[in-house]
Amino acid sequence: MLEKDIETILITQEEIHNRCEKLGKELTAAYKNTQPLVVGVLKGAIPFMADIVRQMDTYIELDFMDVSSYGDATVSSGEVKIVKDLDTNVKGRDMLIVEDIIDSGRTLRYLVDLFKYRQANSVAIVTLLDKPKGRVVDIEADYIGFDVPDEFVVGYGLDFAEQYRNLPYVGVLKPNIYETKV
């Protein structure tokens, strides 16, 4: 059903699963002596977060933050706003932010600066996808699943107009889909 809208599959479900296993081992080792607060950035990070935390064999806590800079657009508005804040006081905490993609970098630049301002002890980033060509502000992830080309990607949490988050892989939409929705 959804697959008819996809032009190319960039990353398969199996590739994502295998990469999550490897990243999970690295994160387990990195956080074995601390109890990090793992922060999922709603809504895109949900599928990746569900997979990556189940590959972390160590003590962790979960929290969520909802920030938005895109709305239904495919180009970032440039302004990041908090839609839902954390429930947890982060002062002195080791934090791991889980994201689906770093594109312009604005969302993560904002979050890292915010958590440092709130005096977190450390702030690291794990992202499923990195789109280095999209970068407008300076930010790098500590753990990256895959690099993607400078194209608008969907699936595995990533949406176009709130659709396609539930695809079990990452792909590029057929051009006619943009035309009918824009």
Ligand SMILES: O=P(O)(O)OC[C@H]1O[C@H](OP(=O)(O)OP(=O)(O)O)[C@H](O)[C@@H]1O
């Ligand atoms: O590096 P950037 O250019 O800031 O883009 C990346 C962010 O944009 C998307 O979220 P969005 O704000 O669309 O919310 P969503 O997760 O609910 O789709 C994505 O999930 C990242 O959080």
Ligand SMILES: [Mg+2]
């Ligand atoms: Mg989005």
